[in-house]
Amino acid sequence: MARTTVIGMAALSLTAGCGWIGGSTPAPNPTDVAVYDPTGGPGGFAALLAGVLDRVDGCVVVRGDGIDMATDREYVPVFPRGAHWNGDVLVVGGTKYRLGEHAEFGGGELSEQSASAMADVPAACVGRPMWLVSGQ
Numbered sequence: 001m002a003r004t005t006v007i008g009m010a011a012l013s014l015t016a017g018c019g020w021i022g023g024s025t026p027a028p029n030p031t032d033v034a035v036y037d038p039t040g041g042p043g044g045f046a047a048l049l050a051g052v053l054d055r056v057d058g059c060v061v062v063r064g065d066g067i068d069m070a071t072d073r074e075y076v077p078v079f080p081r082g083a084h085w086n087g088d089v090l091v092v093g094g095t096k097y098r099l100g101e102h103a104e105f106g107g108g109e110l111s112e113q114s115a116s117a118m119a120d121v122p123a124a125c126v127g128r129p130m131w132l133v134s135g136q
Helices: 002-018 112-118
Strands: 034-036 047-056 059-063 074-080 084-086 089-092 095-098 102-110 130-133
Touching: 047 074, 074 102, 102 112, 112 130
Parallel strands: 034 074, 074 130
Antiparallel strands: 047 059, 047 102, 059 074, 084 089, 089 095, 102 130
């Protein structure tokens, strides 16, 4: 009987430990970053968005740096779901980005109509030009 109790307790401990596995519940979407659910594998649009990662009025954008894109241009990068903030670092597909630094994202322009149909776009980002960041 004692042996059965010990085995039962060990099994209960193991199954209880498996009930909460980190990563099984997705992190909530950041409120200043547009995201979408990618389908298929990596790939998609092949153009390049390059500029300075910034936050404007509560919306994360890539602003022209005068080198890769005119300084008066900005796009809202629409990232694959899972993009999140870790302190002051934006993590996208395992790559880390900081506000104020140069950033490059493969992808292509996304119409506002397409963005509203396929992406979660923060209210502060609505009406701005969108850039669909290819799955990473």
